[in-house]
Amino acid sequence: MSAPFFLRGGIACIAFASSFAFAGSLPVPVDGKVVDQRPAVEQERVYPMGPLRKISGRLRVEDKVESRGQVSSITYELPAERTAREAFTSAREQLQKDGGYPLFWCQGRDCGEASLWGNEVFNNARLNGGDEQQAFLLLRRSAEEADTLVALYSVTRGNRRAYLHVEEFVAGSPLGDLLPTAATVLREMRDTGKLDYPDLGSPQAAWVTLLARSLNLDSTLRASLSGAEAEAWREQLVNAGVRSARLEVGTAPTDGLHLELIR
Template identity: 60%
Template sequence: MRFISLFVLACSSSLASAADVPGSQDLPLVPRMVDAQIVDYRPPAELERIYPMGSIRKISGQLRFDGQVTARGQMTSVTYELPPEHSATAAFTAAREALQKQGAELLFWCQARDCGESSLWANEVFGNAKLYGADNGQAYLLLRLAAPQDNSLVALYSITRGNRRAYLHVEQFDANAPLGELLPTSATLLRQLKDTGTLDLPRLTGEPQAPWVTLLSRGLNLDTTLRVSVSGAQAEAWRQALVAQGVRSARLDLGEVKDPGLHFELLR
């Protein structure tokens, strides 16, 4: 997976394709996969936006999800149709890694049926019928950009349709007012740890914070078979706090990463 992502990034190009929707352009933060074409583009417009942070479903005609981020601001979106030789998963992974290398923080990440119904994401959340496909062929990610752009969000949604065409949808939302504290979900923290092998939380430089201890302990206890190393200046304090919240001490080793913040590494 990582090899594919690096290959895609190396081959990506910011040059517009002749087949792009007229007047469209890439978002600067997300590299375009080589030979991808822009099939839908929505220029900056002010609106109130709701980004789900949970699996979506419809009950009595109303869209439902466990959490959300709601704000007013400027939104720009780009939808790419991917070339046949590259998958929606590869494009999604390359975009995620590019954003994380720029310091973006994951808030919510779901894949396949854990996201809910693709038809709801396509029509209700993004208002783009091109994004409707098989529920098990989708992935959604919401990220917060690093300071000084930390009042901006980026949403990624990838899908493979029944005709095997693959799409990547990218939205950047710049809020008019400060977004305040936004915490990821426990399942998202676990997904990142299992998918990438590491979980880096550079802002957690001090003593354990209760909300984060709760999130991390719940995430780790979603899969009690995992063992991890914990690194950072306050690693032992965090380890003790996680044990106090029900994570078995045998699952938590002390690591040796010297970078600022709190770091977890999956022990194979």
């Protein structure tokens, strides 16, 4: 049986990524070849939360996270039998199992121009690939590490070489309230069939608005809500414009709020 595609922690980094290791635990692709590694340095960092475009020579993005802190990164070239999509998916799933939640997640042309991600965002020419062959995730760690972000970017170049870039950012000052984009919430719900927000107890106005907007991006979706305050969340979401017939109160044991698609 082949080894799992991703391992975690310093042991994996030593075994498959020379002696370079991150603070904390980040996914490492088995048999991935390290082609670029940058130890933690303090710098100003900007992470897009929308597709990238260049208009009149200037980079344009719908929204962004901008802060100063410690940035570490490592770029892997994947073996020929592994695809960029597999690497990205495995890494995303591992990070979410550790309790983080996506702030922005795009794939293919929804990310905008791939050359801008390689050159303007990551300053790494190896990541210049095709617009349809890319994926990006900006993830916020759980409450205990709420000022830590992890960025994943995968891409396949024209020569069919596939890469996964993993970057960790530890902000020097509190990041404050950061909400996912509505499209990201919808993408996660469609892809995984569920949403978990262990830090959400009683309904919060900003989250009610976000979840209602996300659900209404696809009016065919139905979902169950679980948690101690599930009934209150359902009521608030209905008040925010989600049809009541699309929402049920579930019984899944959970901390905070759990949403699950009704197939």
